[in-house]
Amino acid sequence: MDSIVVRGNGPLKGQIPIAGAKNACLALMPATLLSEEPLTLTNAPRLSDIRTMTQLLASLGAEVTALQDGKVLATSCHGEINPVADYDIVRKMRASNLVLGPLLARLGHAVVSLPGGCAIGARPMDIHIDALAALGAEIELKEGYLHAKARGGLKGAVHEMRFASVGATENFLMAAVLAKGTSVLKNAAREPEIVDLAACLKKMGAQIEGEGTSEITIQGVDRLHGATHPVVTDRIELGTYMLAPAICGGEVECLGGKIALVESFCEKLDAAGISVEETAAGLKVRRRGDRVRAVDVVTEPFPGFPTDLQAQMMALLCTAEGTSVLEEKIFENRFMHAPELARMGARIEVHGGHATVHGVEKLKGARVMATDLRASVSLILAGLAAEGETVVSRVYHLDRGYERVEEKLRAVGAHIERVAGE
Numbered sequence: 011m012d013s014i015v016v017r018g019n020g021p022l023k024g025q026i027p028i029a030g031a032k033n034a035c036l037a038l039m040p041a042t043l044l045s046e047e048p049l050t051l052t053n054a055p056r057l058s059d060i061r062t063m064t065q066l067l068a069s070l071g072a073e074v075t076a077l078q079d080g081k082v083l084a085t086s087c088h089g090e091i092n093p094v095a096d097y098d099i100v101r102k103m104r105a106s107n108l109v110l111g112p113l114l115a116r117l118g119h120a121v122v123s124l125p126g127g128c129a130i131g132a133r134p135m136d137i138h139i140d141a142l143a144a145l146g147a148e149i150e151l152k153e154g155y156l157h158a159k160a161r162g163g164l165k166g167a168v169h170e171m172r173f174a175s176v177g178a179t180e181n182f183l184m185a186a187v188l189a190k191g192t193s194v195l196k197n198a199a200r201e202p203e204i205v206d207l208a209a210c211l212k213k214m215g216a217q218i219e220g221e222g223t224s225e226i227t228i229q230g231v232d233r234l235h236g237a238t239h240p241v242v243t244d245r246i247e248l249g250t251y252m253l254a255p256a257i258c259g260g261e262v263e264c265l266g267g268k269i270a271l272v273e274s275f276c277e278k279l280d281a282a283g284i285s286v287e288e289t290a291a292g293l294k295v296r297r298r299g300d301r302v303r304a305v306d307v308v309t310e311p312f313p314g315f316p317t318d319l320q321a322q323m324m325a326l327l328c329t330a331e332g333t334s335v336l337e338e339k340i341f342e343n344r345f346m347h348a349p350e351l352a353r354m355g356a357r358i359e360v361h362g363g364h365a366t367v368h369g370v371e372k373l374k375g376a377r378v379m380a381t382d383l384r385a386s387v388s389l390i391l392a393g394l395a396a397e398g399e400t401v402v403s404r405v406y407h408l409d410r411g412y413e414r415v416e417e418k419l420r421a422v423g424a425h426i427e428r429v430a431g432e
């Protein structure tokens with residue numbers, strides 16, 4: 011297994027290109043199941059999760075060809091479709107559940123393994139099931155698989171979700187676009203990845219209104235056609251790299267970044283003493299003083315502070331002046347990076363959904379272990395701020411969501427390298 015070695019750094023300077031969003035691309039790829047015509051996705055990120063989705067779609071009968079070094083995904087699904095998403099692929103990645111809605115819409119039935127929980131939380135499927143049931147699907151759990159059937163096809167309906175689940179909104183959208191009649195989803199998730207999926211579905215001929223708000227209206231159509239769509243910028247990769255100059259000092263421009271993608275995050279950065287300026291090419295980030303100030307953070311659905319940036323923000327706050335409280339409201343077990351950061355000298359107390367971070371002047375390099383995707387990158391960021399060498403092991407988590415992390419950080423002057431393991 012590979013490790014990442016980071017040595018404490020001085021100021022960073024330069025530009026970092028931000029890739030297309032993993033979480034948008036993972037929702038866009040299954041949309042290929044909705045049409046016989048090709049769907050081409052440009053600005054795709056080159057990540058292991060995208061390869062897993064490629065494998066899953068291939069197992070269902072779709073073709074996904076990575077072109078231009080993986081930046082373009084040419085997908086199509088014109089032959090026979092296999093309705094069974096097998097446990098062996100689905101268990102690798104939560105987002106595999108996003109084939110359920112499109113399979114149901116195209117075939118009227120689907121058998122999809124439960125993705126199961128993961129390190130950050132139990133992550134059940136009840137909201138997805140209720141949303142698809144509202145469209146007329148009968149869904150039963152048998153031997154670890156969801157067996158879904160829509161006798162006579164899916165029918166438009168009004169449904170309110172008990173929580174604004176991102177994945178359930180995406181599954182509902184992809185099912186409702188081919189359902190008979192009008193569907194209204196209330197308490198829908200508002201994340202930019204949902205807006206991106208709706209934009210792509212509209213290019214394919216879907217009739218959708220209200221994406222980006224809590225109420226989405228979908229007028230079902232008989233068929234969708236092919237389209238070409240660029241994947242929206244990854245706001246989580248963006249926020250992660252914005253934290254590099256915040257931690258090390260200096261000035262870094264994140265190419266492709268937009269304030270609208272990370273507004274609540276920028277508000278917290280400003281309160282901590284970090285300036286963010288929108289330029290023609292992206293976002294320019296600079297730390298104002300020698301040390302950042304403590305701030306409190308509560309994670310919430312978009313447009314609130316994203317849970318996927320909580321670990322990275324904690325890395326910044328470890329060396330802030332004062333005490334910060336981070337409240338995690340989306341996932342019940344998303345502080346696994348705290349004991350690893352403590353190995354580097356951070357002072358963090360975790361009580362249930364709250365973590366109290368008492369800022370220290372300096373962190374010290376240590377051997378640490380990545381427990382999940384965002385935890386891994388938080389340890390790299392902390393390593394950039396630490397004295398001496400930090401070795402982050404189990405970086406396969408990192409490769410799920412960050413392409414060429416060491417190259418991107420080295421280009422702005424960071425001391426970081428990947429060491430290949432057996």
Ligand SMILES: CC(=O)N[C@H]1[C@@H](OP(=O)(O)OP(=O)(O)OC[C@H]2O[C@@H](n3ccc(=O)[nH]c3=O)[C@H](O)[C@@H]2O)O[C@H](CO)[C@@H](O)[C@@H]1O
Pocket residue numbers: 032033034036104105131132133134135136137138139173174175176177178203311317318340341342
């Ligand atoms: C591939 C992808 O896009 N992943 C993102 C997506 O995950 P994902 O779509 O899985 O996240 P959800 O919004 O569905 O989950 C949020 C919360 O709702 C709970 N829940 C969800 C569904 C359900 O049926 N029942 C239920 O209880 C989950 O356990 C969690 O506590 O949004 C999360 C919240 O912004 C992000 O952290 C993930 O990076």
Ligand SMILES: C=C(OP(=O)(O)O)C(=O)O
Pocket residue numbers: 033103104105128318383384411
């Ligand atoms: C939690 C994440 O991803 P997933 O939903 O794919 O596990 C993430 O991107 O931080």
